[in-house]
Amino acid sequence: MRIWIKVKRYPKIGLVILAYVAFIALGMPDGLLGVAWPSIRASFSIPVDAIGLLLSTVVTGYLTSSFLSGPLTARFGVGNVLAASCAMTGAGLIGYTLVPAWWMMVLLGVVAGLGAGAIDAGLNTYVAAHFGEGLMQWLHASYGMGVTLGPIIMTISLTALNSWRVGYRVVGGFQLALAACFALTLPMWKQKEGPIGNVVHKRLTDYQTPLGETLRQPGVWLSVLLFFLYTGSEGSLGTWAYTLLIESRGIHPEVAGLWAGSYWATFTVGRVVAGLYARRVGVNLLVLGSLVAALLGAVLLWWNPTNMANLIAVALIGFAIAPIFPALMSGTSQRVGVHYAANTIGMQMAAGGLGLAIIPSLVGILARQVSLEVIPVCLMVLFTGLLALYALAVKSGSNA
Secondary structure, three states: OHHHHHHHOOOOHHHHHHHHHHHHHHHHHHHHHHHHHHHHHHHHOOOHHHHHHHHHHHHHHHHHHHHHHHHHHHHHOHHHHHHHHHHHHHHHHHHHOOOOOHHHHHHHHHHHHHHHHHHHHHHHHHHHHHOHHHHHHHHHHHHHHHHHHHHHHHHHHHHHHOOHHHHHHHHHHHHHHHHHHHHHOHHHHOOOOOOOOOOOOOOHHHHOOOHHHHHOOHHHHHHHHHHHHHHHHHHHHHHHHHHHHHHHOOOOHHHHHHHHHHHHHHHHHHHHHHHHHHHHHOHHHHHHHHHHHHHHHHHHHHHOOOHHHHHHHHHHHHHHHOOHHHHHHHOHHHHHOHHHHHHHHHHHHHHHHHHHHHHHHHHHHHHHHOOOOHHHHHHHHHHHHHHHHHHHHHHHHHHO
16 A cells, blocks of 8 residues: 555656647747748738737637637547647648648638647646646746747748748647657556545635626736736737847847747746745745836847847846746636636636737737837836736735
8 A cells, every 4th residue: 555655646757748748849839930920921921910810810729729628628538639639730830831822821720729729728737637736837837948949940940941831840740749649648648546645625626606706806807817918928029029130120030030039948947947936935026026027128128228138138038927927827816716716717818818819919010000119118018017917916816
């Protein structure tokens, strides 16, 4: 019995590694688009703000599969869902490179989004249920690794092969290989674990609060808006940094690609480091400090005293905002109360997806109408708004 309990206390290392690799793969397409966009625009002869169409279809698919991931997993099993989802994402990414018209690529965004949403929701649910909070932090750091690799892969594709399509085919092929790995490990994902001990902890999902009651709470909507603005600000710099650097500030494409990649590199490092001190610092101080540092980085990017200042600003913002998403997620019950936390978390995920599609698209429209130099101004406005909104959300939670 002692040996059985000892084994059960440790996660299956093979599944952990596979989950982390899957999250690396999940982040790669997000890192590809920002660097590839100028070349994609040239290939299809489309305006700078047309990226909003692609982002919208991807997020539509993402939100749909995320929302349905629970019933799908219950019916088909997490391993089958992950295998099918990786196959869909890979097919969508490779399909981008084969279609002759822009509208076809936009439609394929739904396929890629459907796969990505199910991967994201499925793995988050599985890791939360089986492996605990510590490994969940590293799971999200793995996403940052993927987003860091994306710009590097696309920069090599553009500079060495003069083709954005090769970069998407490499990442798409990686997704298909991952689908095969999930299919081959299906028996491992189906294994059940027995309980350890007799202690029963009430979880957030045990409260079964009606959704209508949750929707009537003002604090819930403040929390949802936080995620909408945060993911929008995160995605805005990730999407537009490369274009800003090469088209407005005259940075060489190879250098700009590495600098854009530094955003996601420091983002990943920031998440890894935050996991070491987050509990001691506390959620509120961590979020507020991160937002202040991000705002300073946006001011430096707007000021632009030297070319090197661009690199420092982009890297600083990436490092600063990294802990915000997991910190906001873990602080949900503090802001809205434990009775409404489970419903709110789902709404926050949906709002985050919408923010990722809508806000970078709006920034692109402003950049087209005004100038690409409006991008750092938008970031300053977003980070300032997040600071004020977070303070209001915390105050609302303390008064609830």
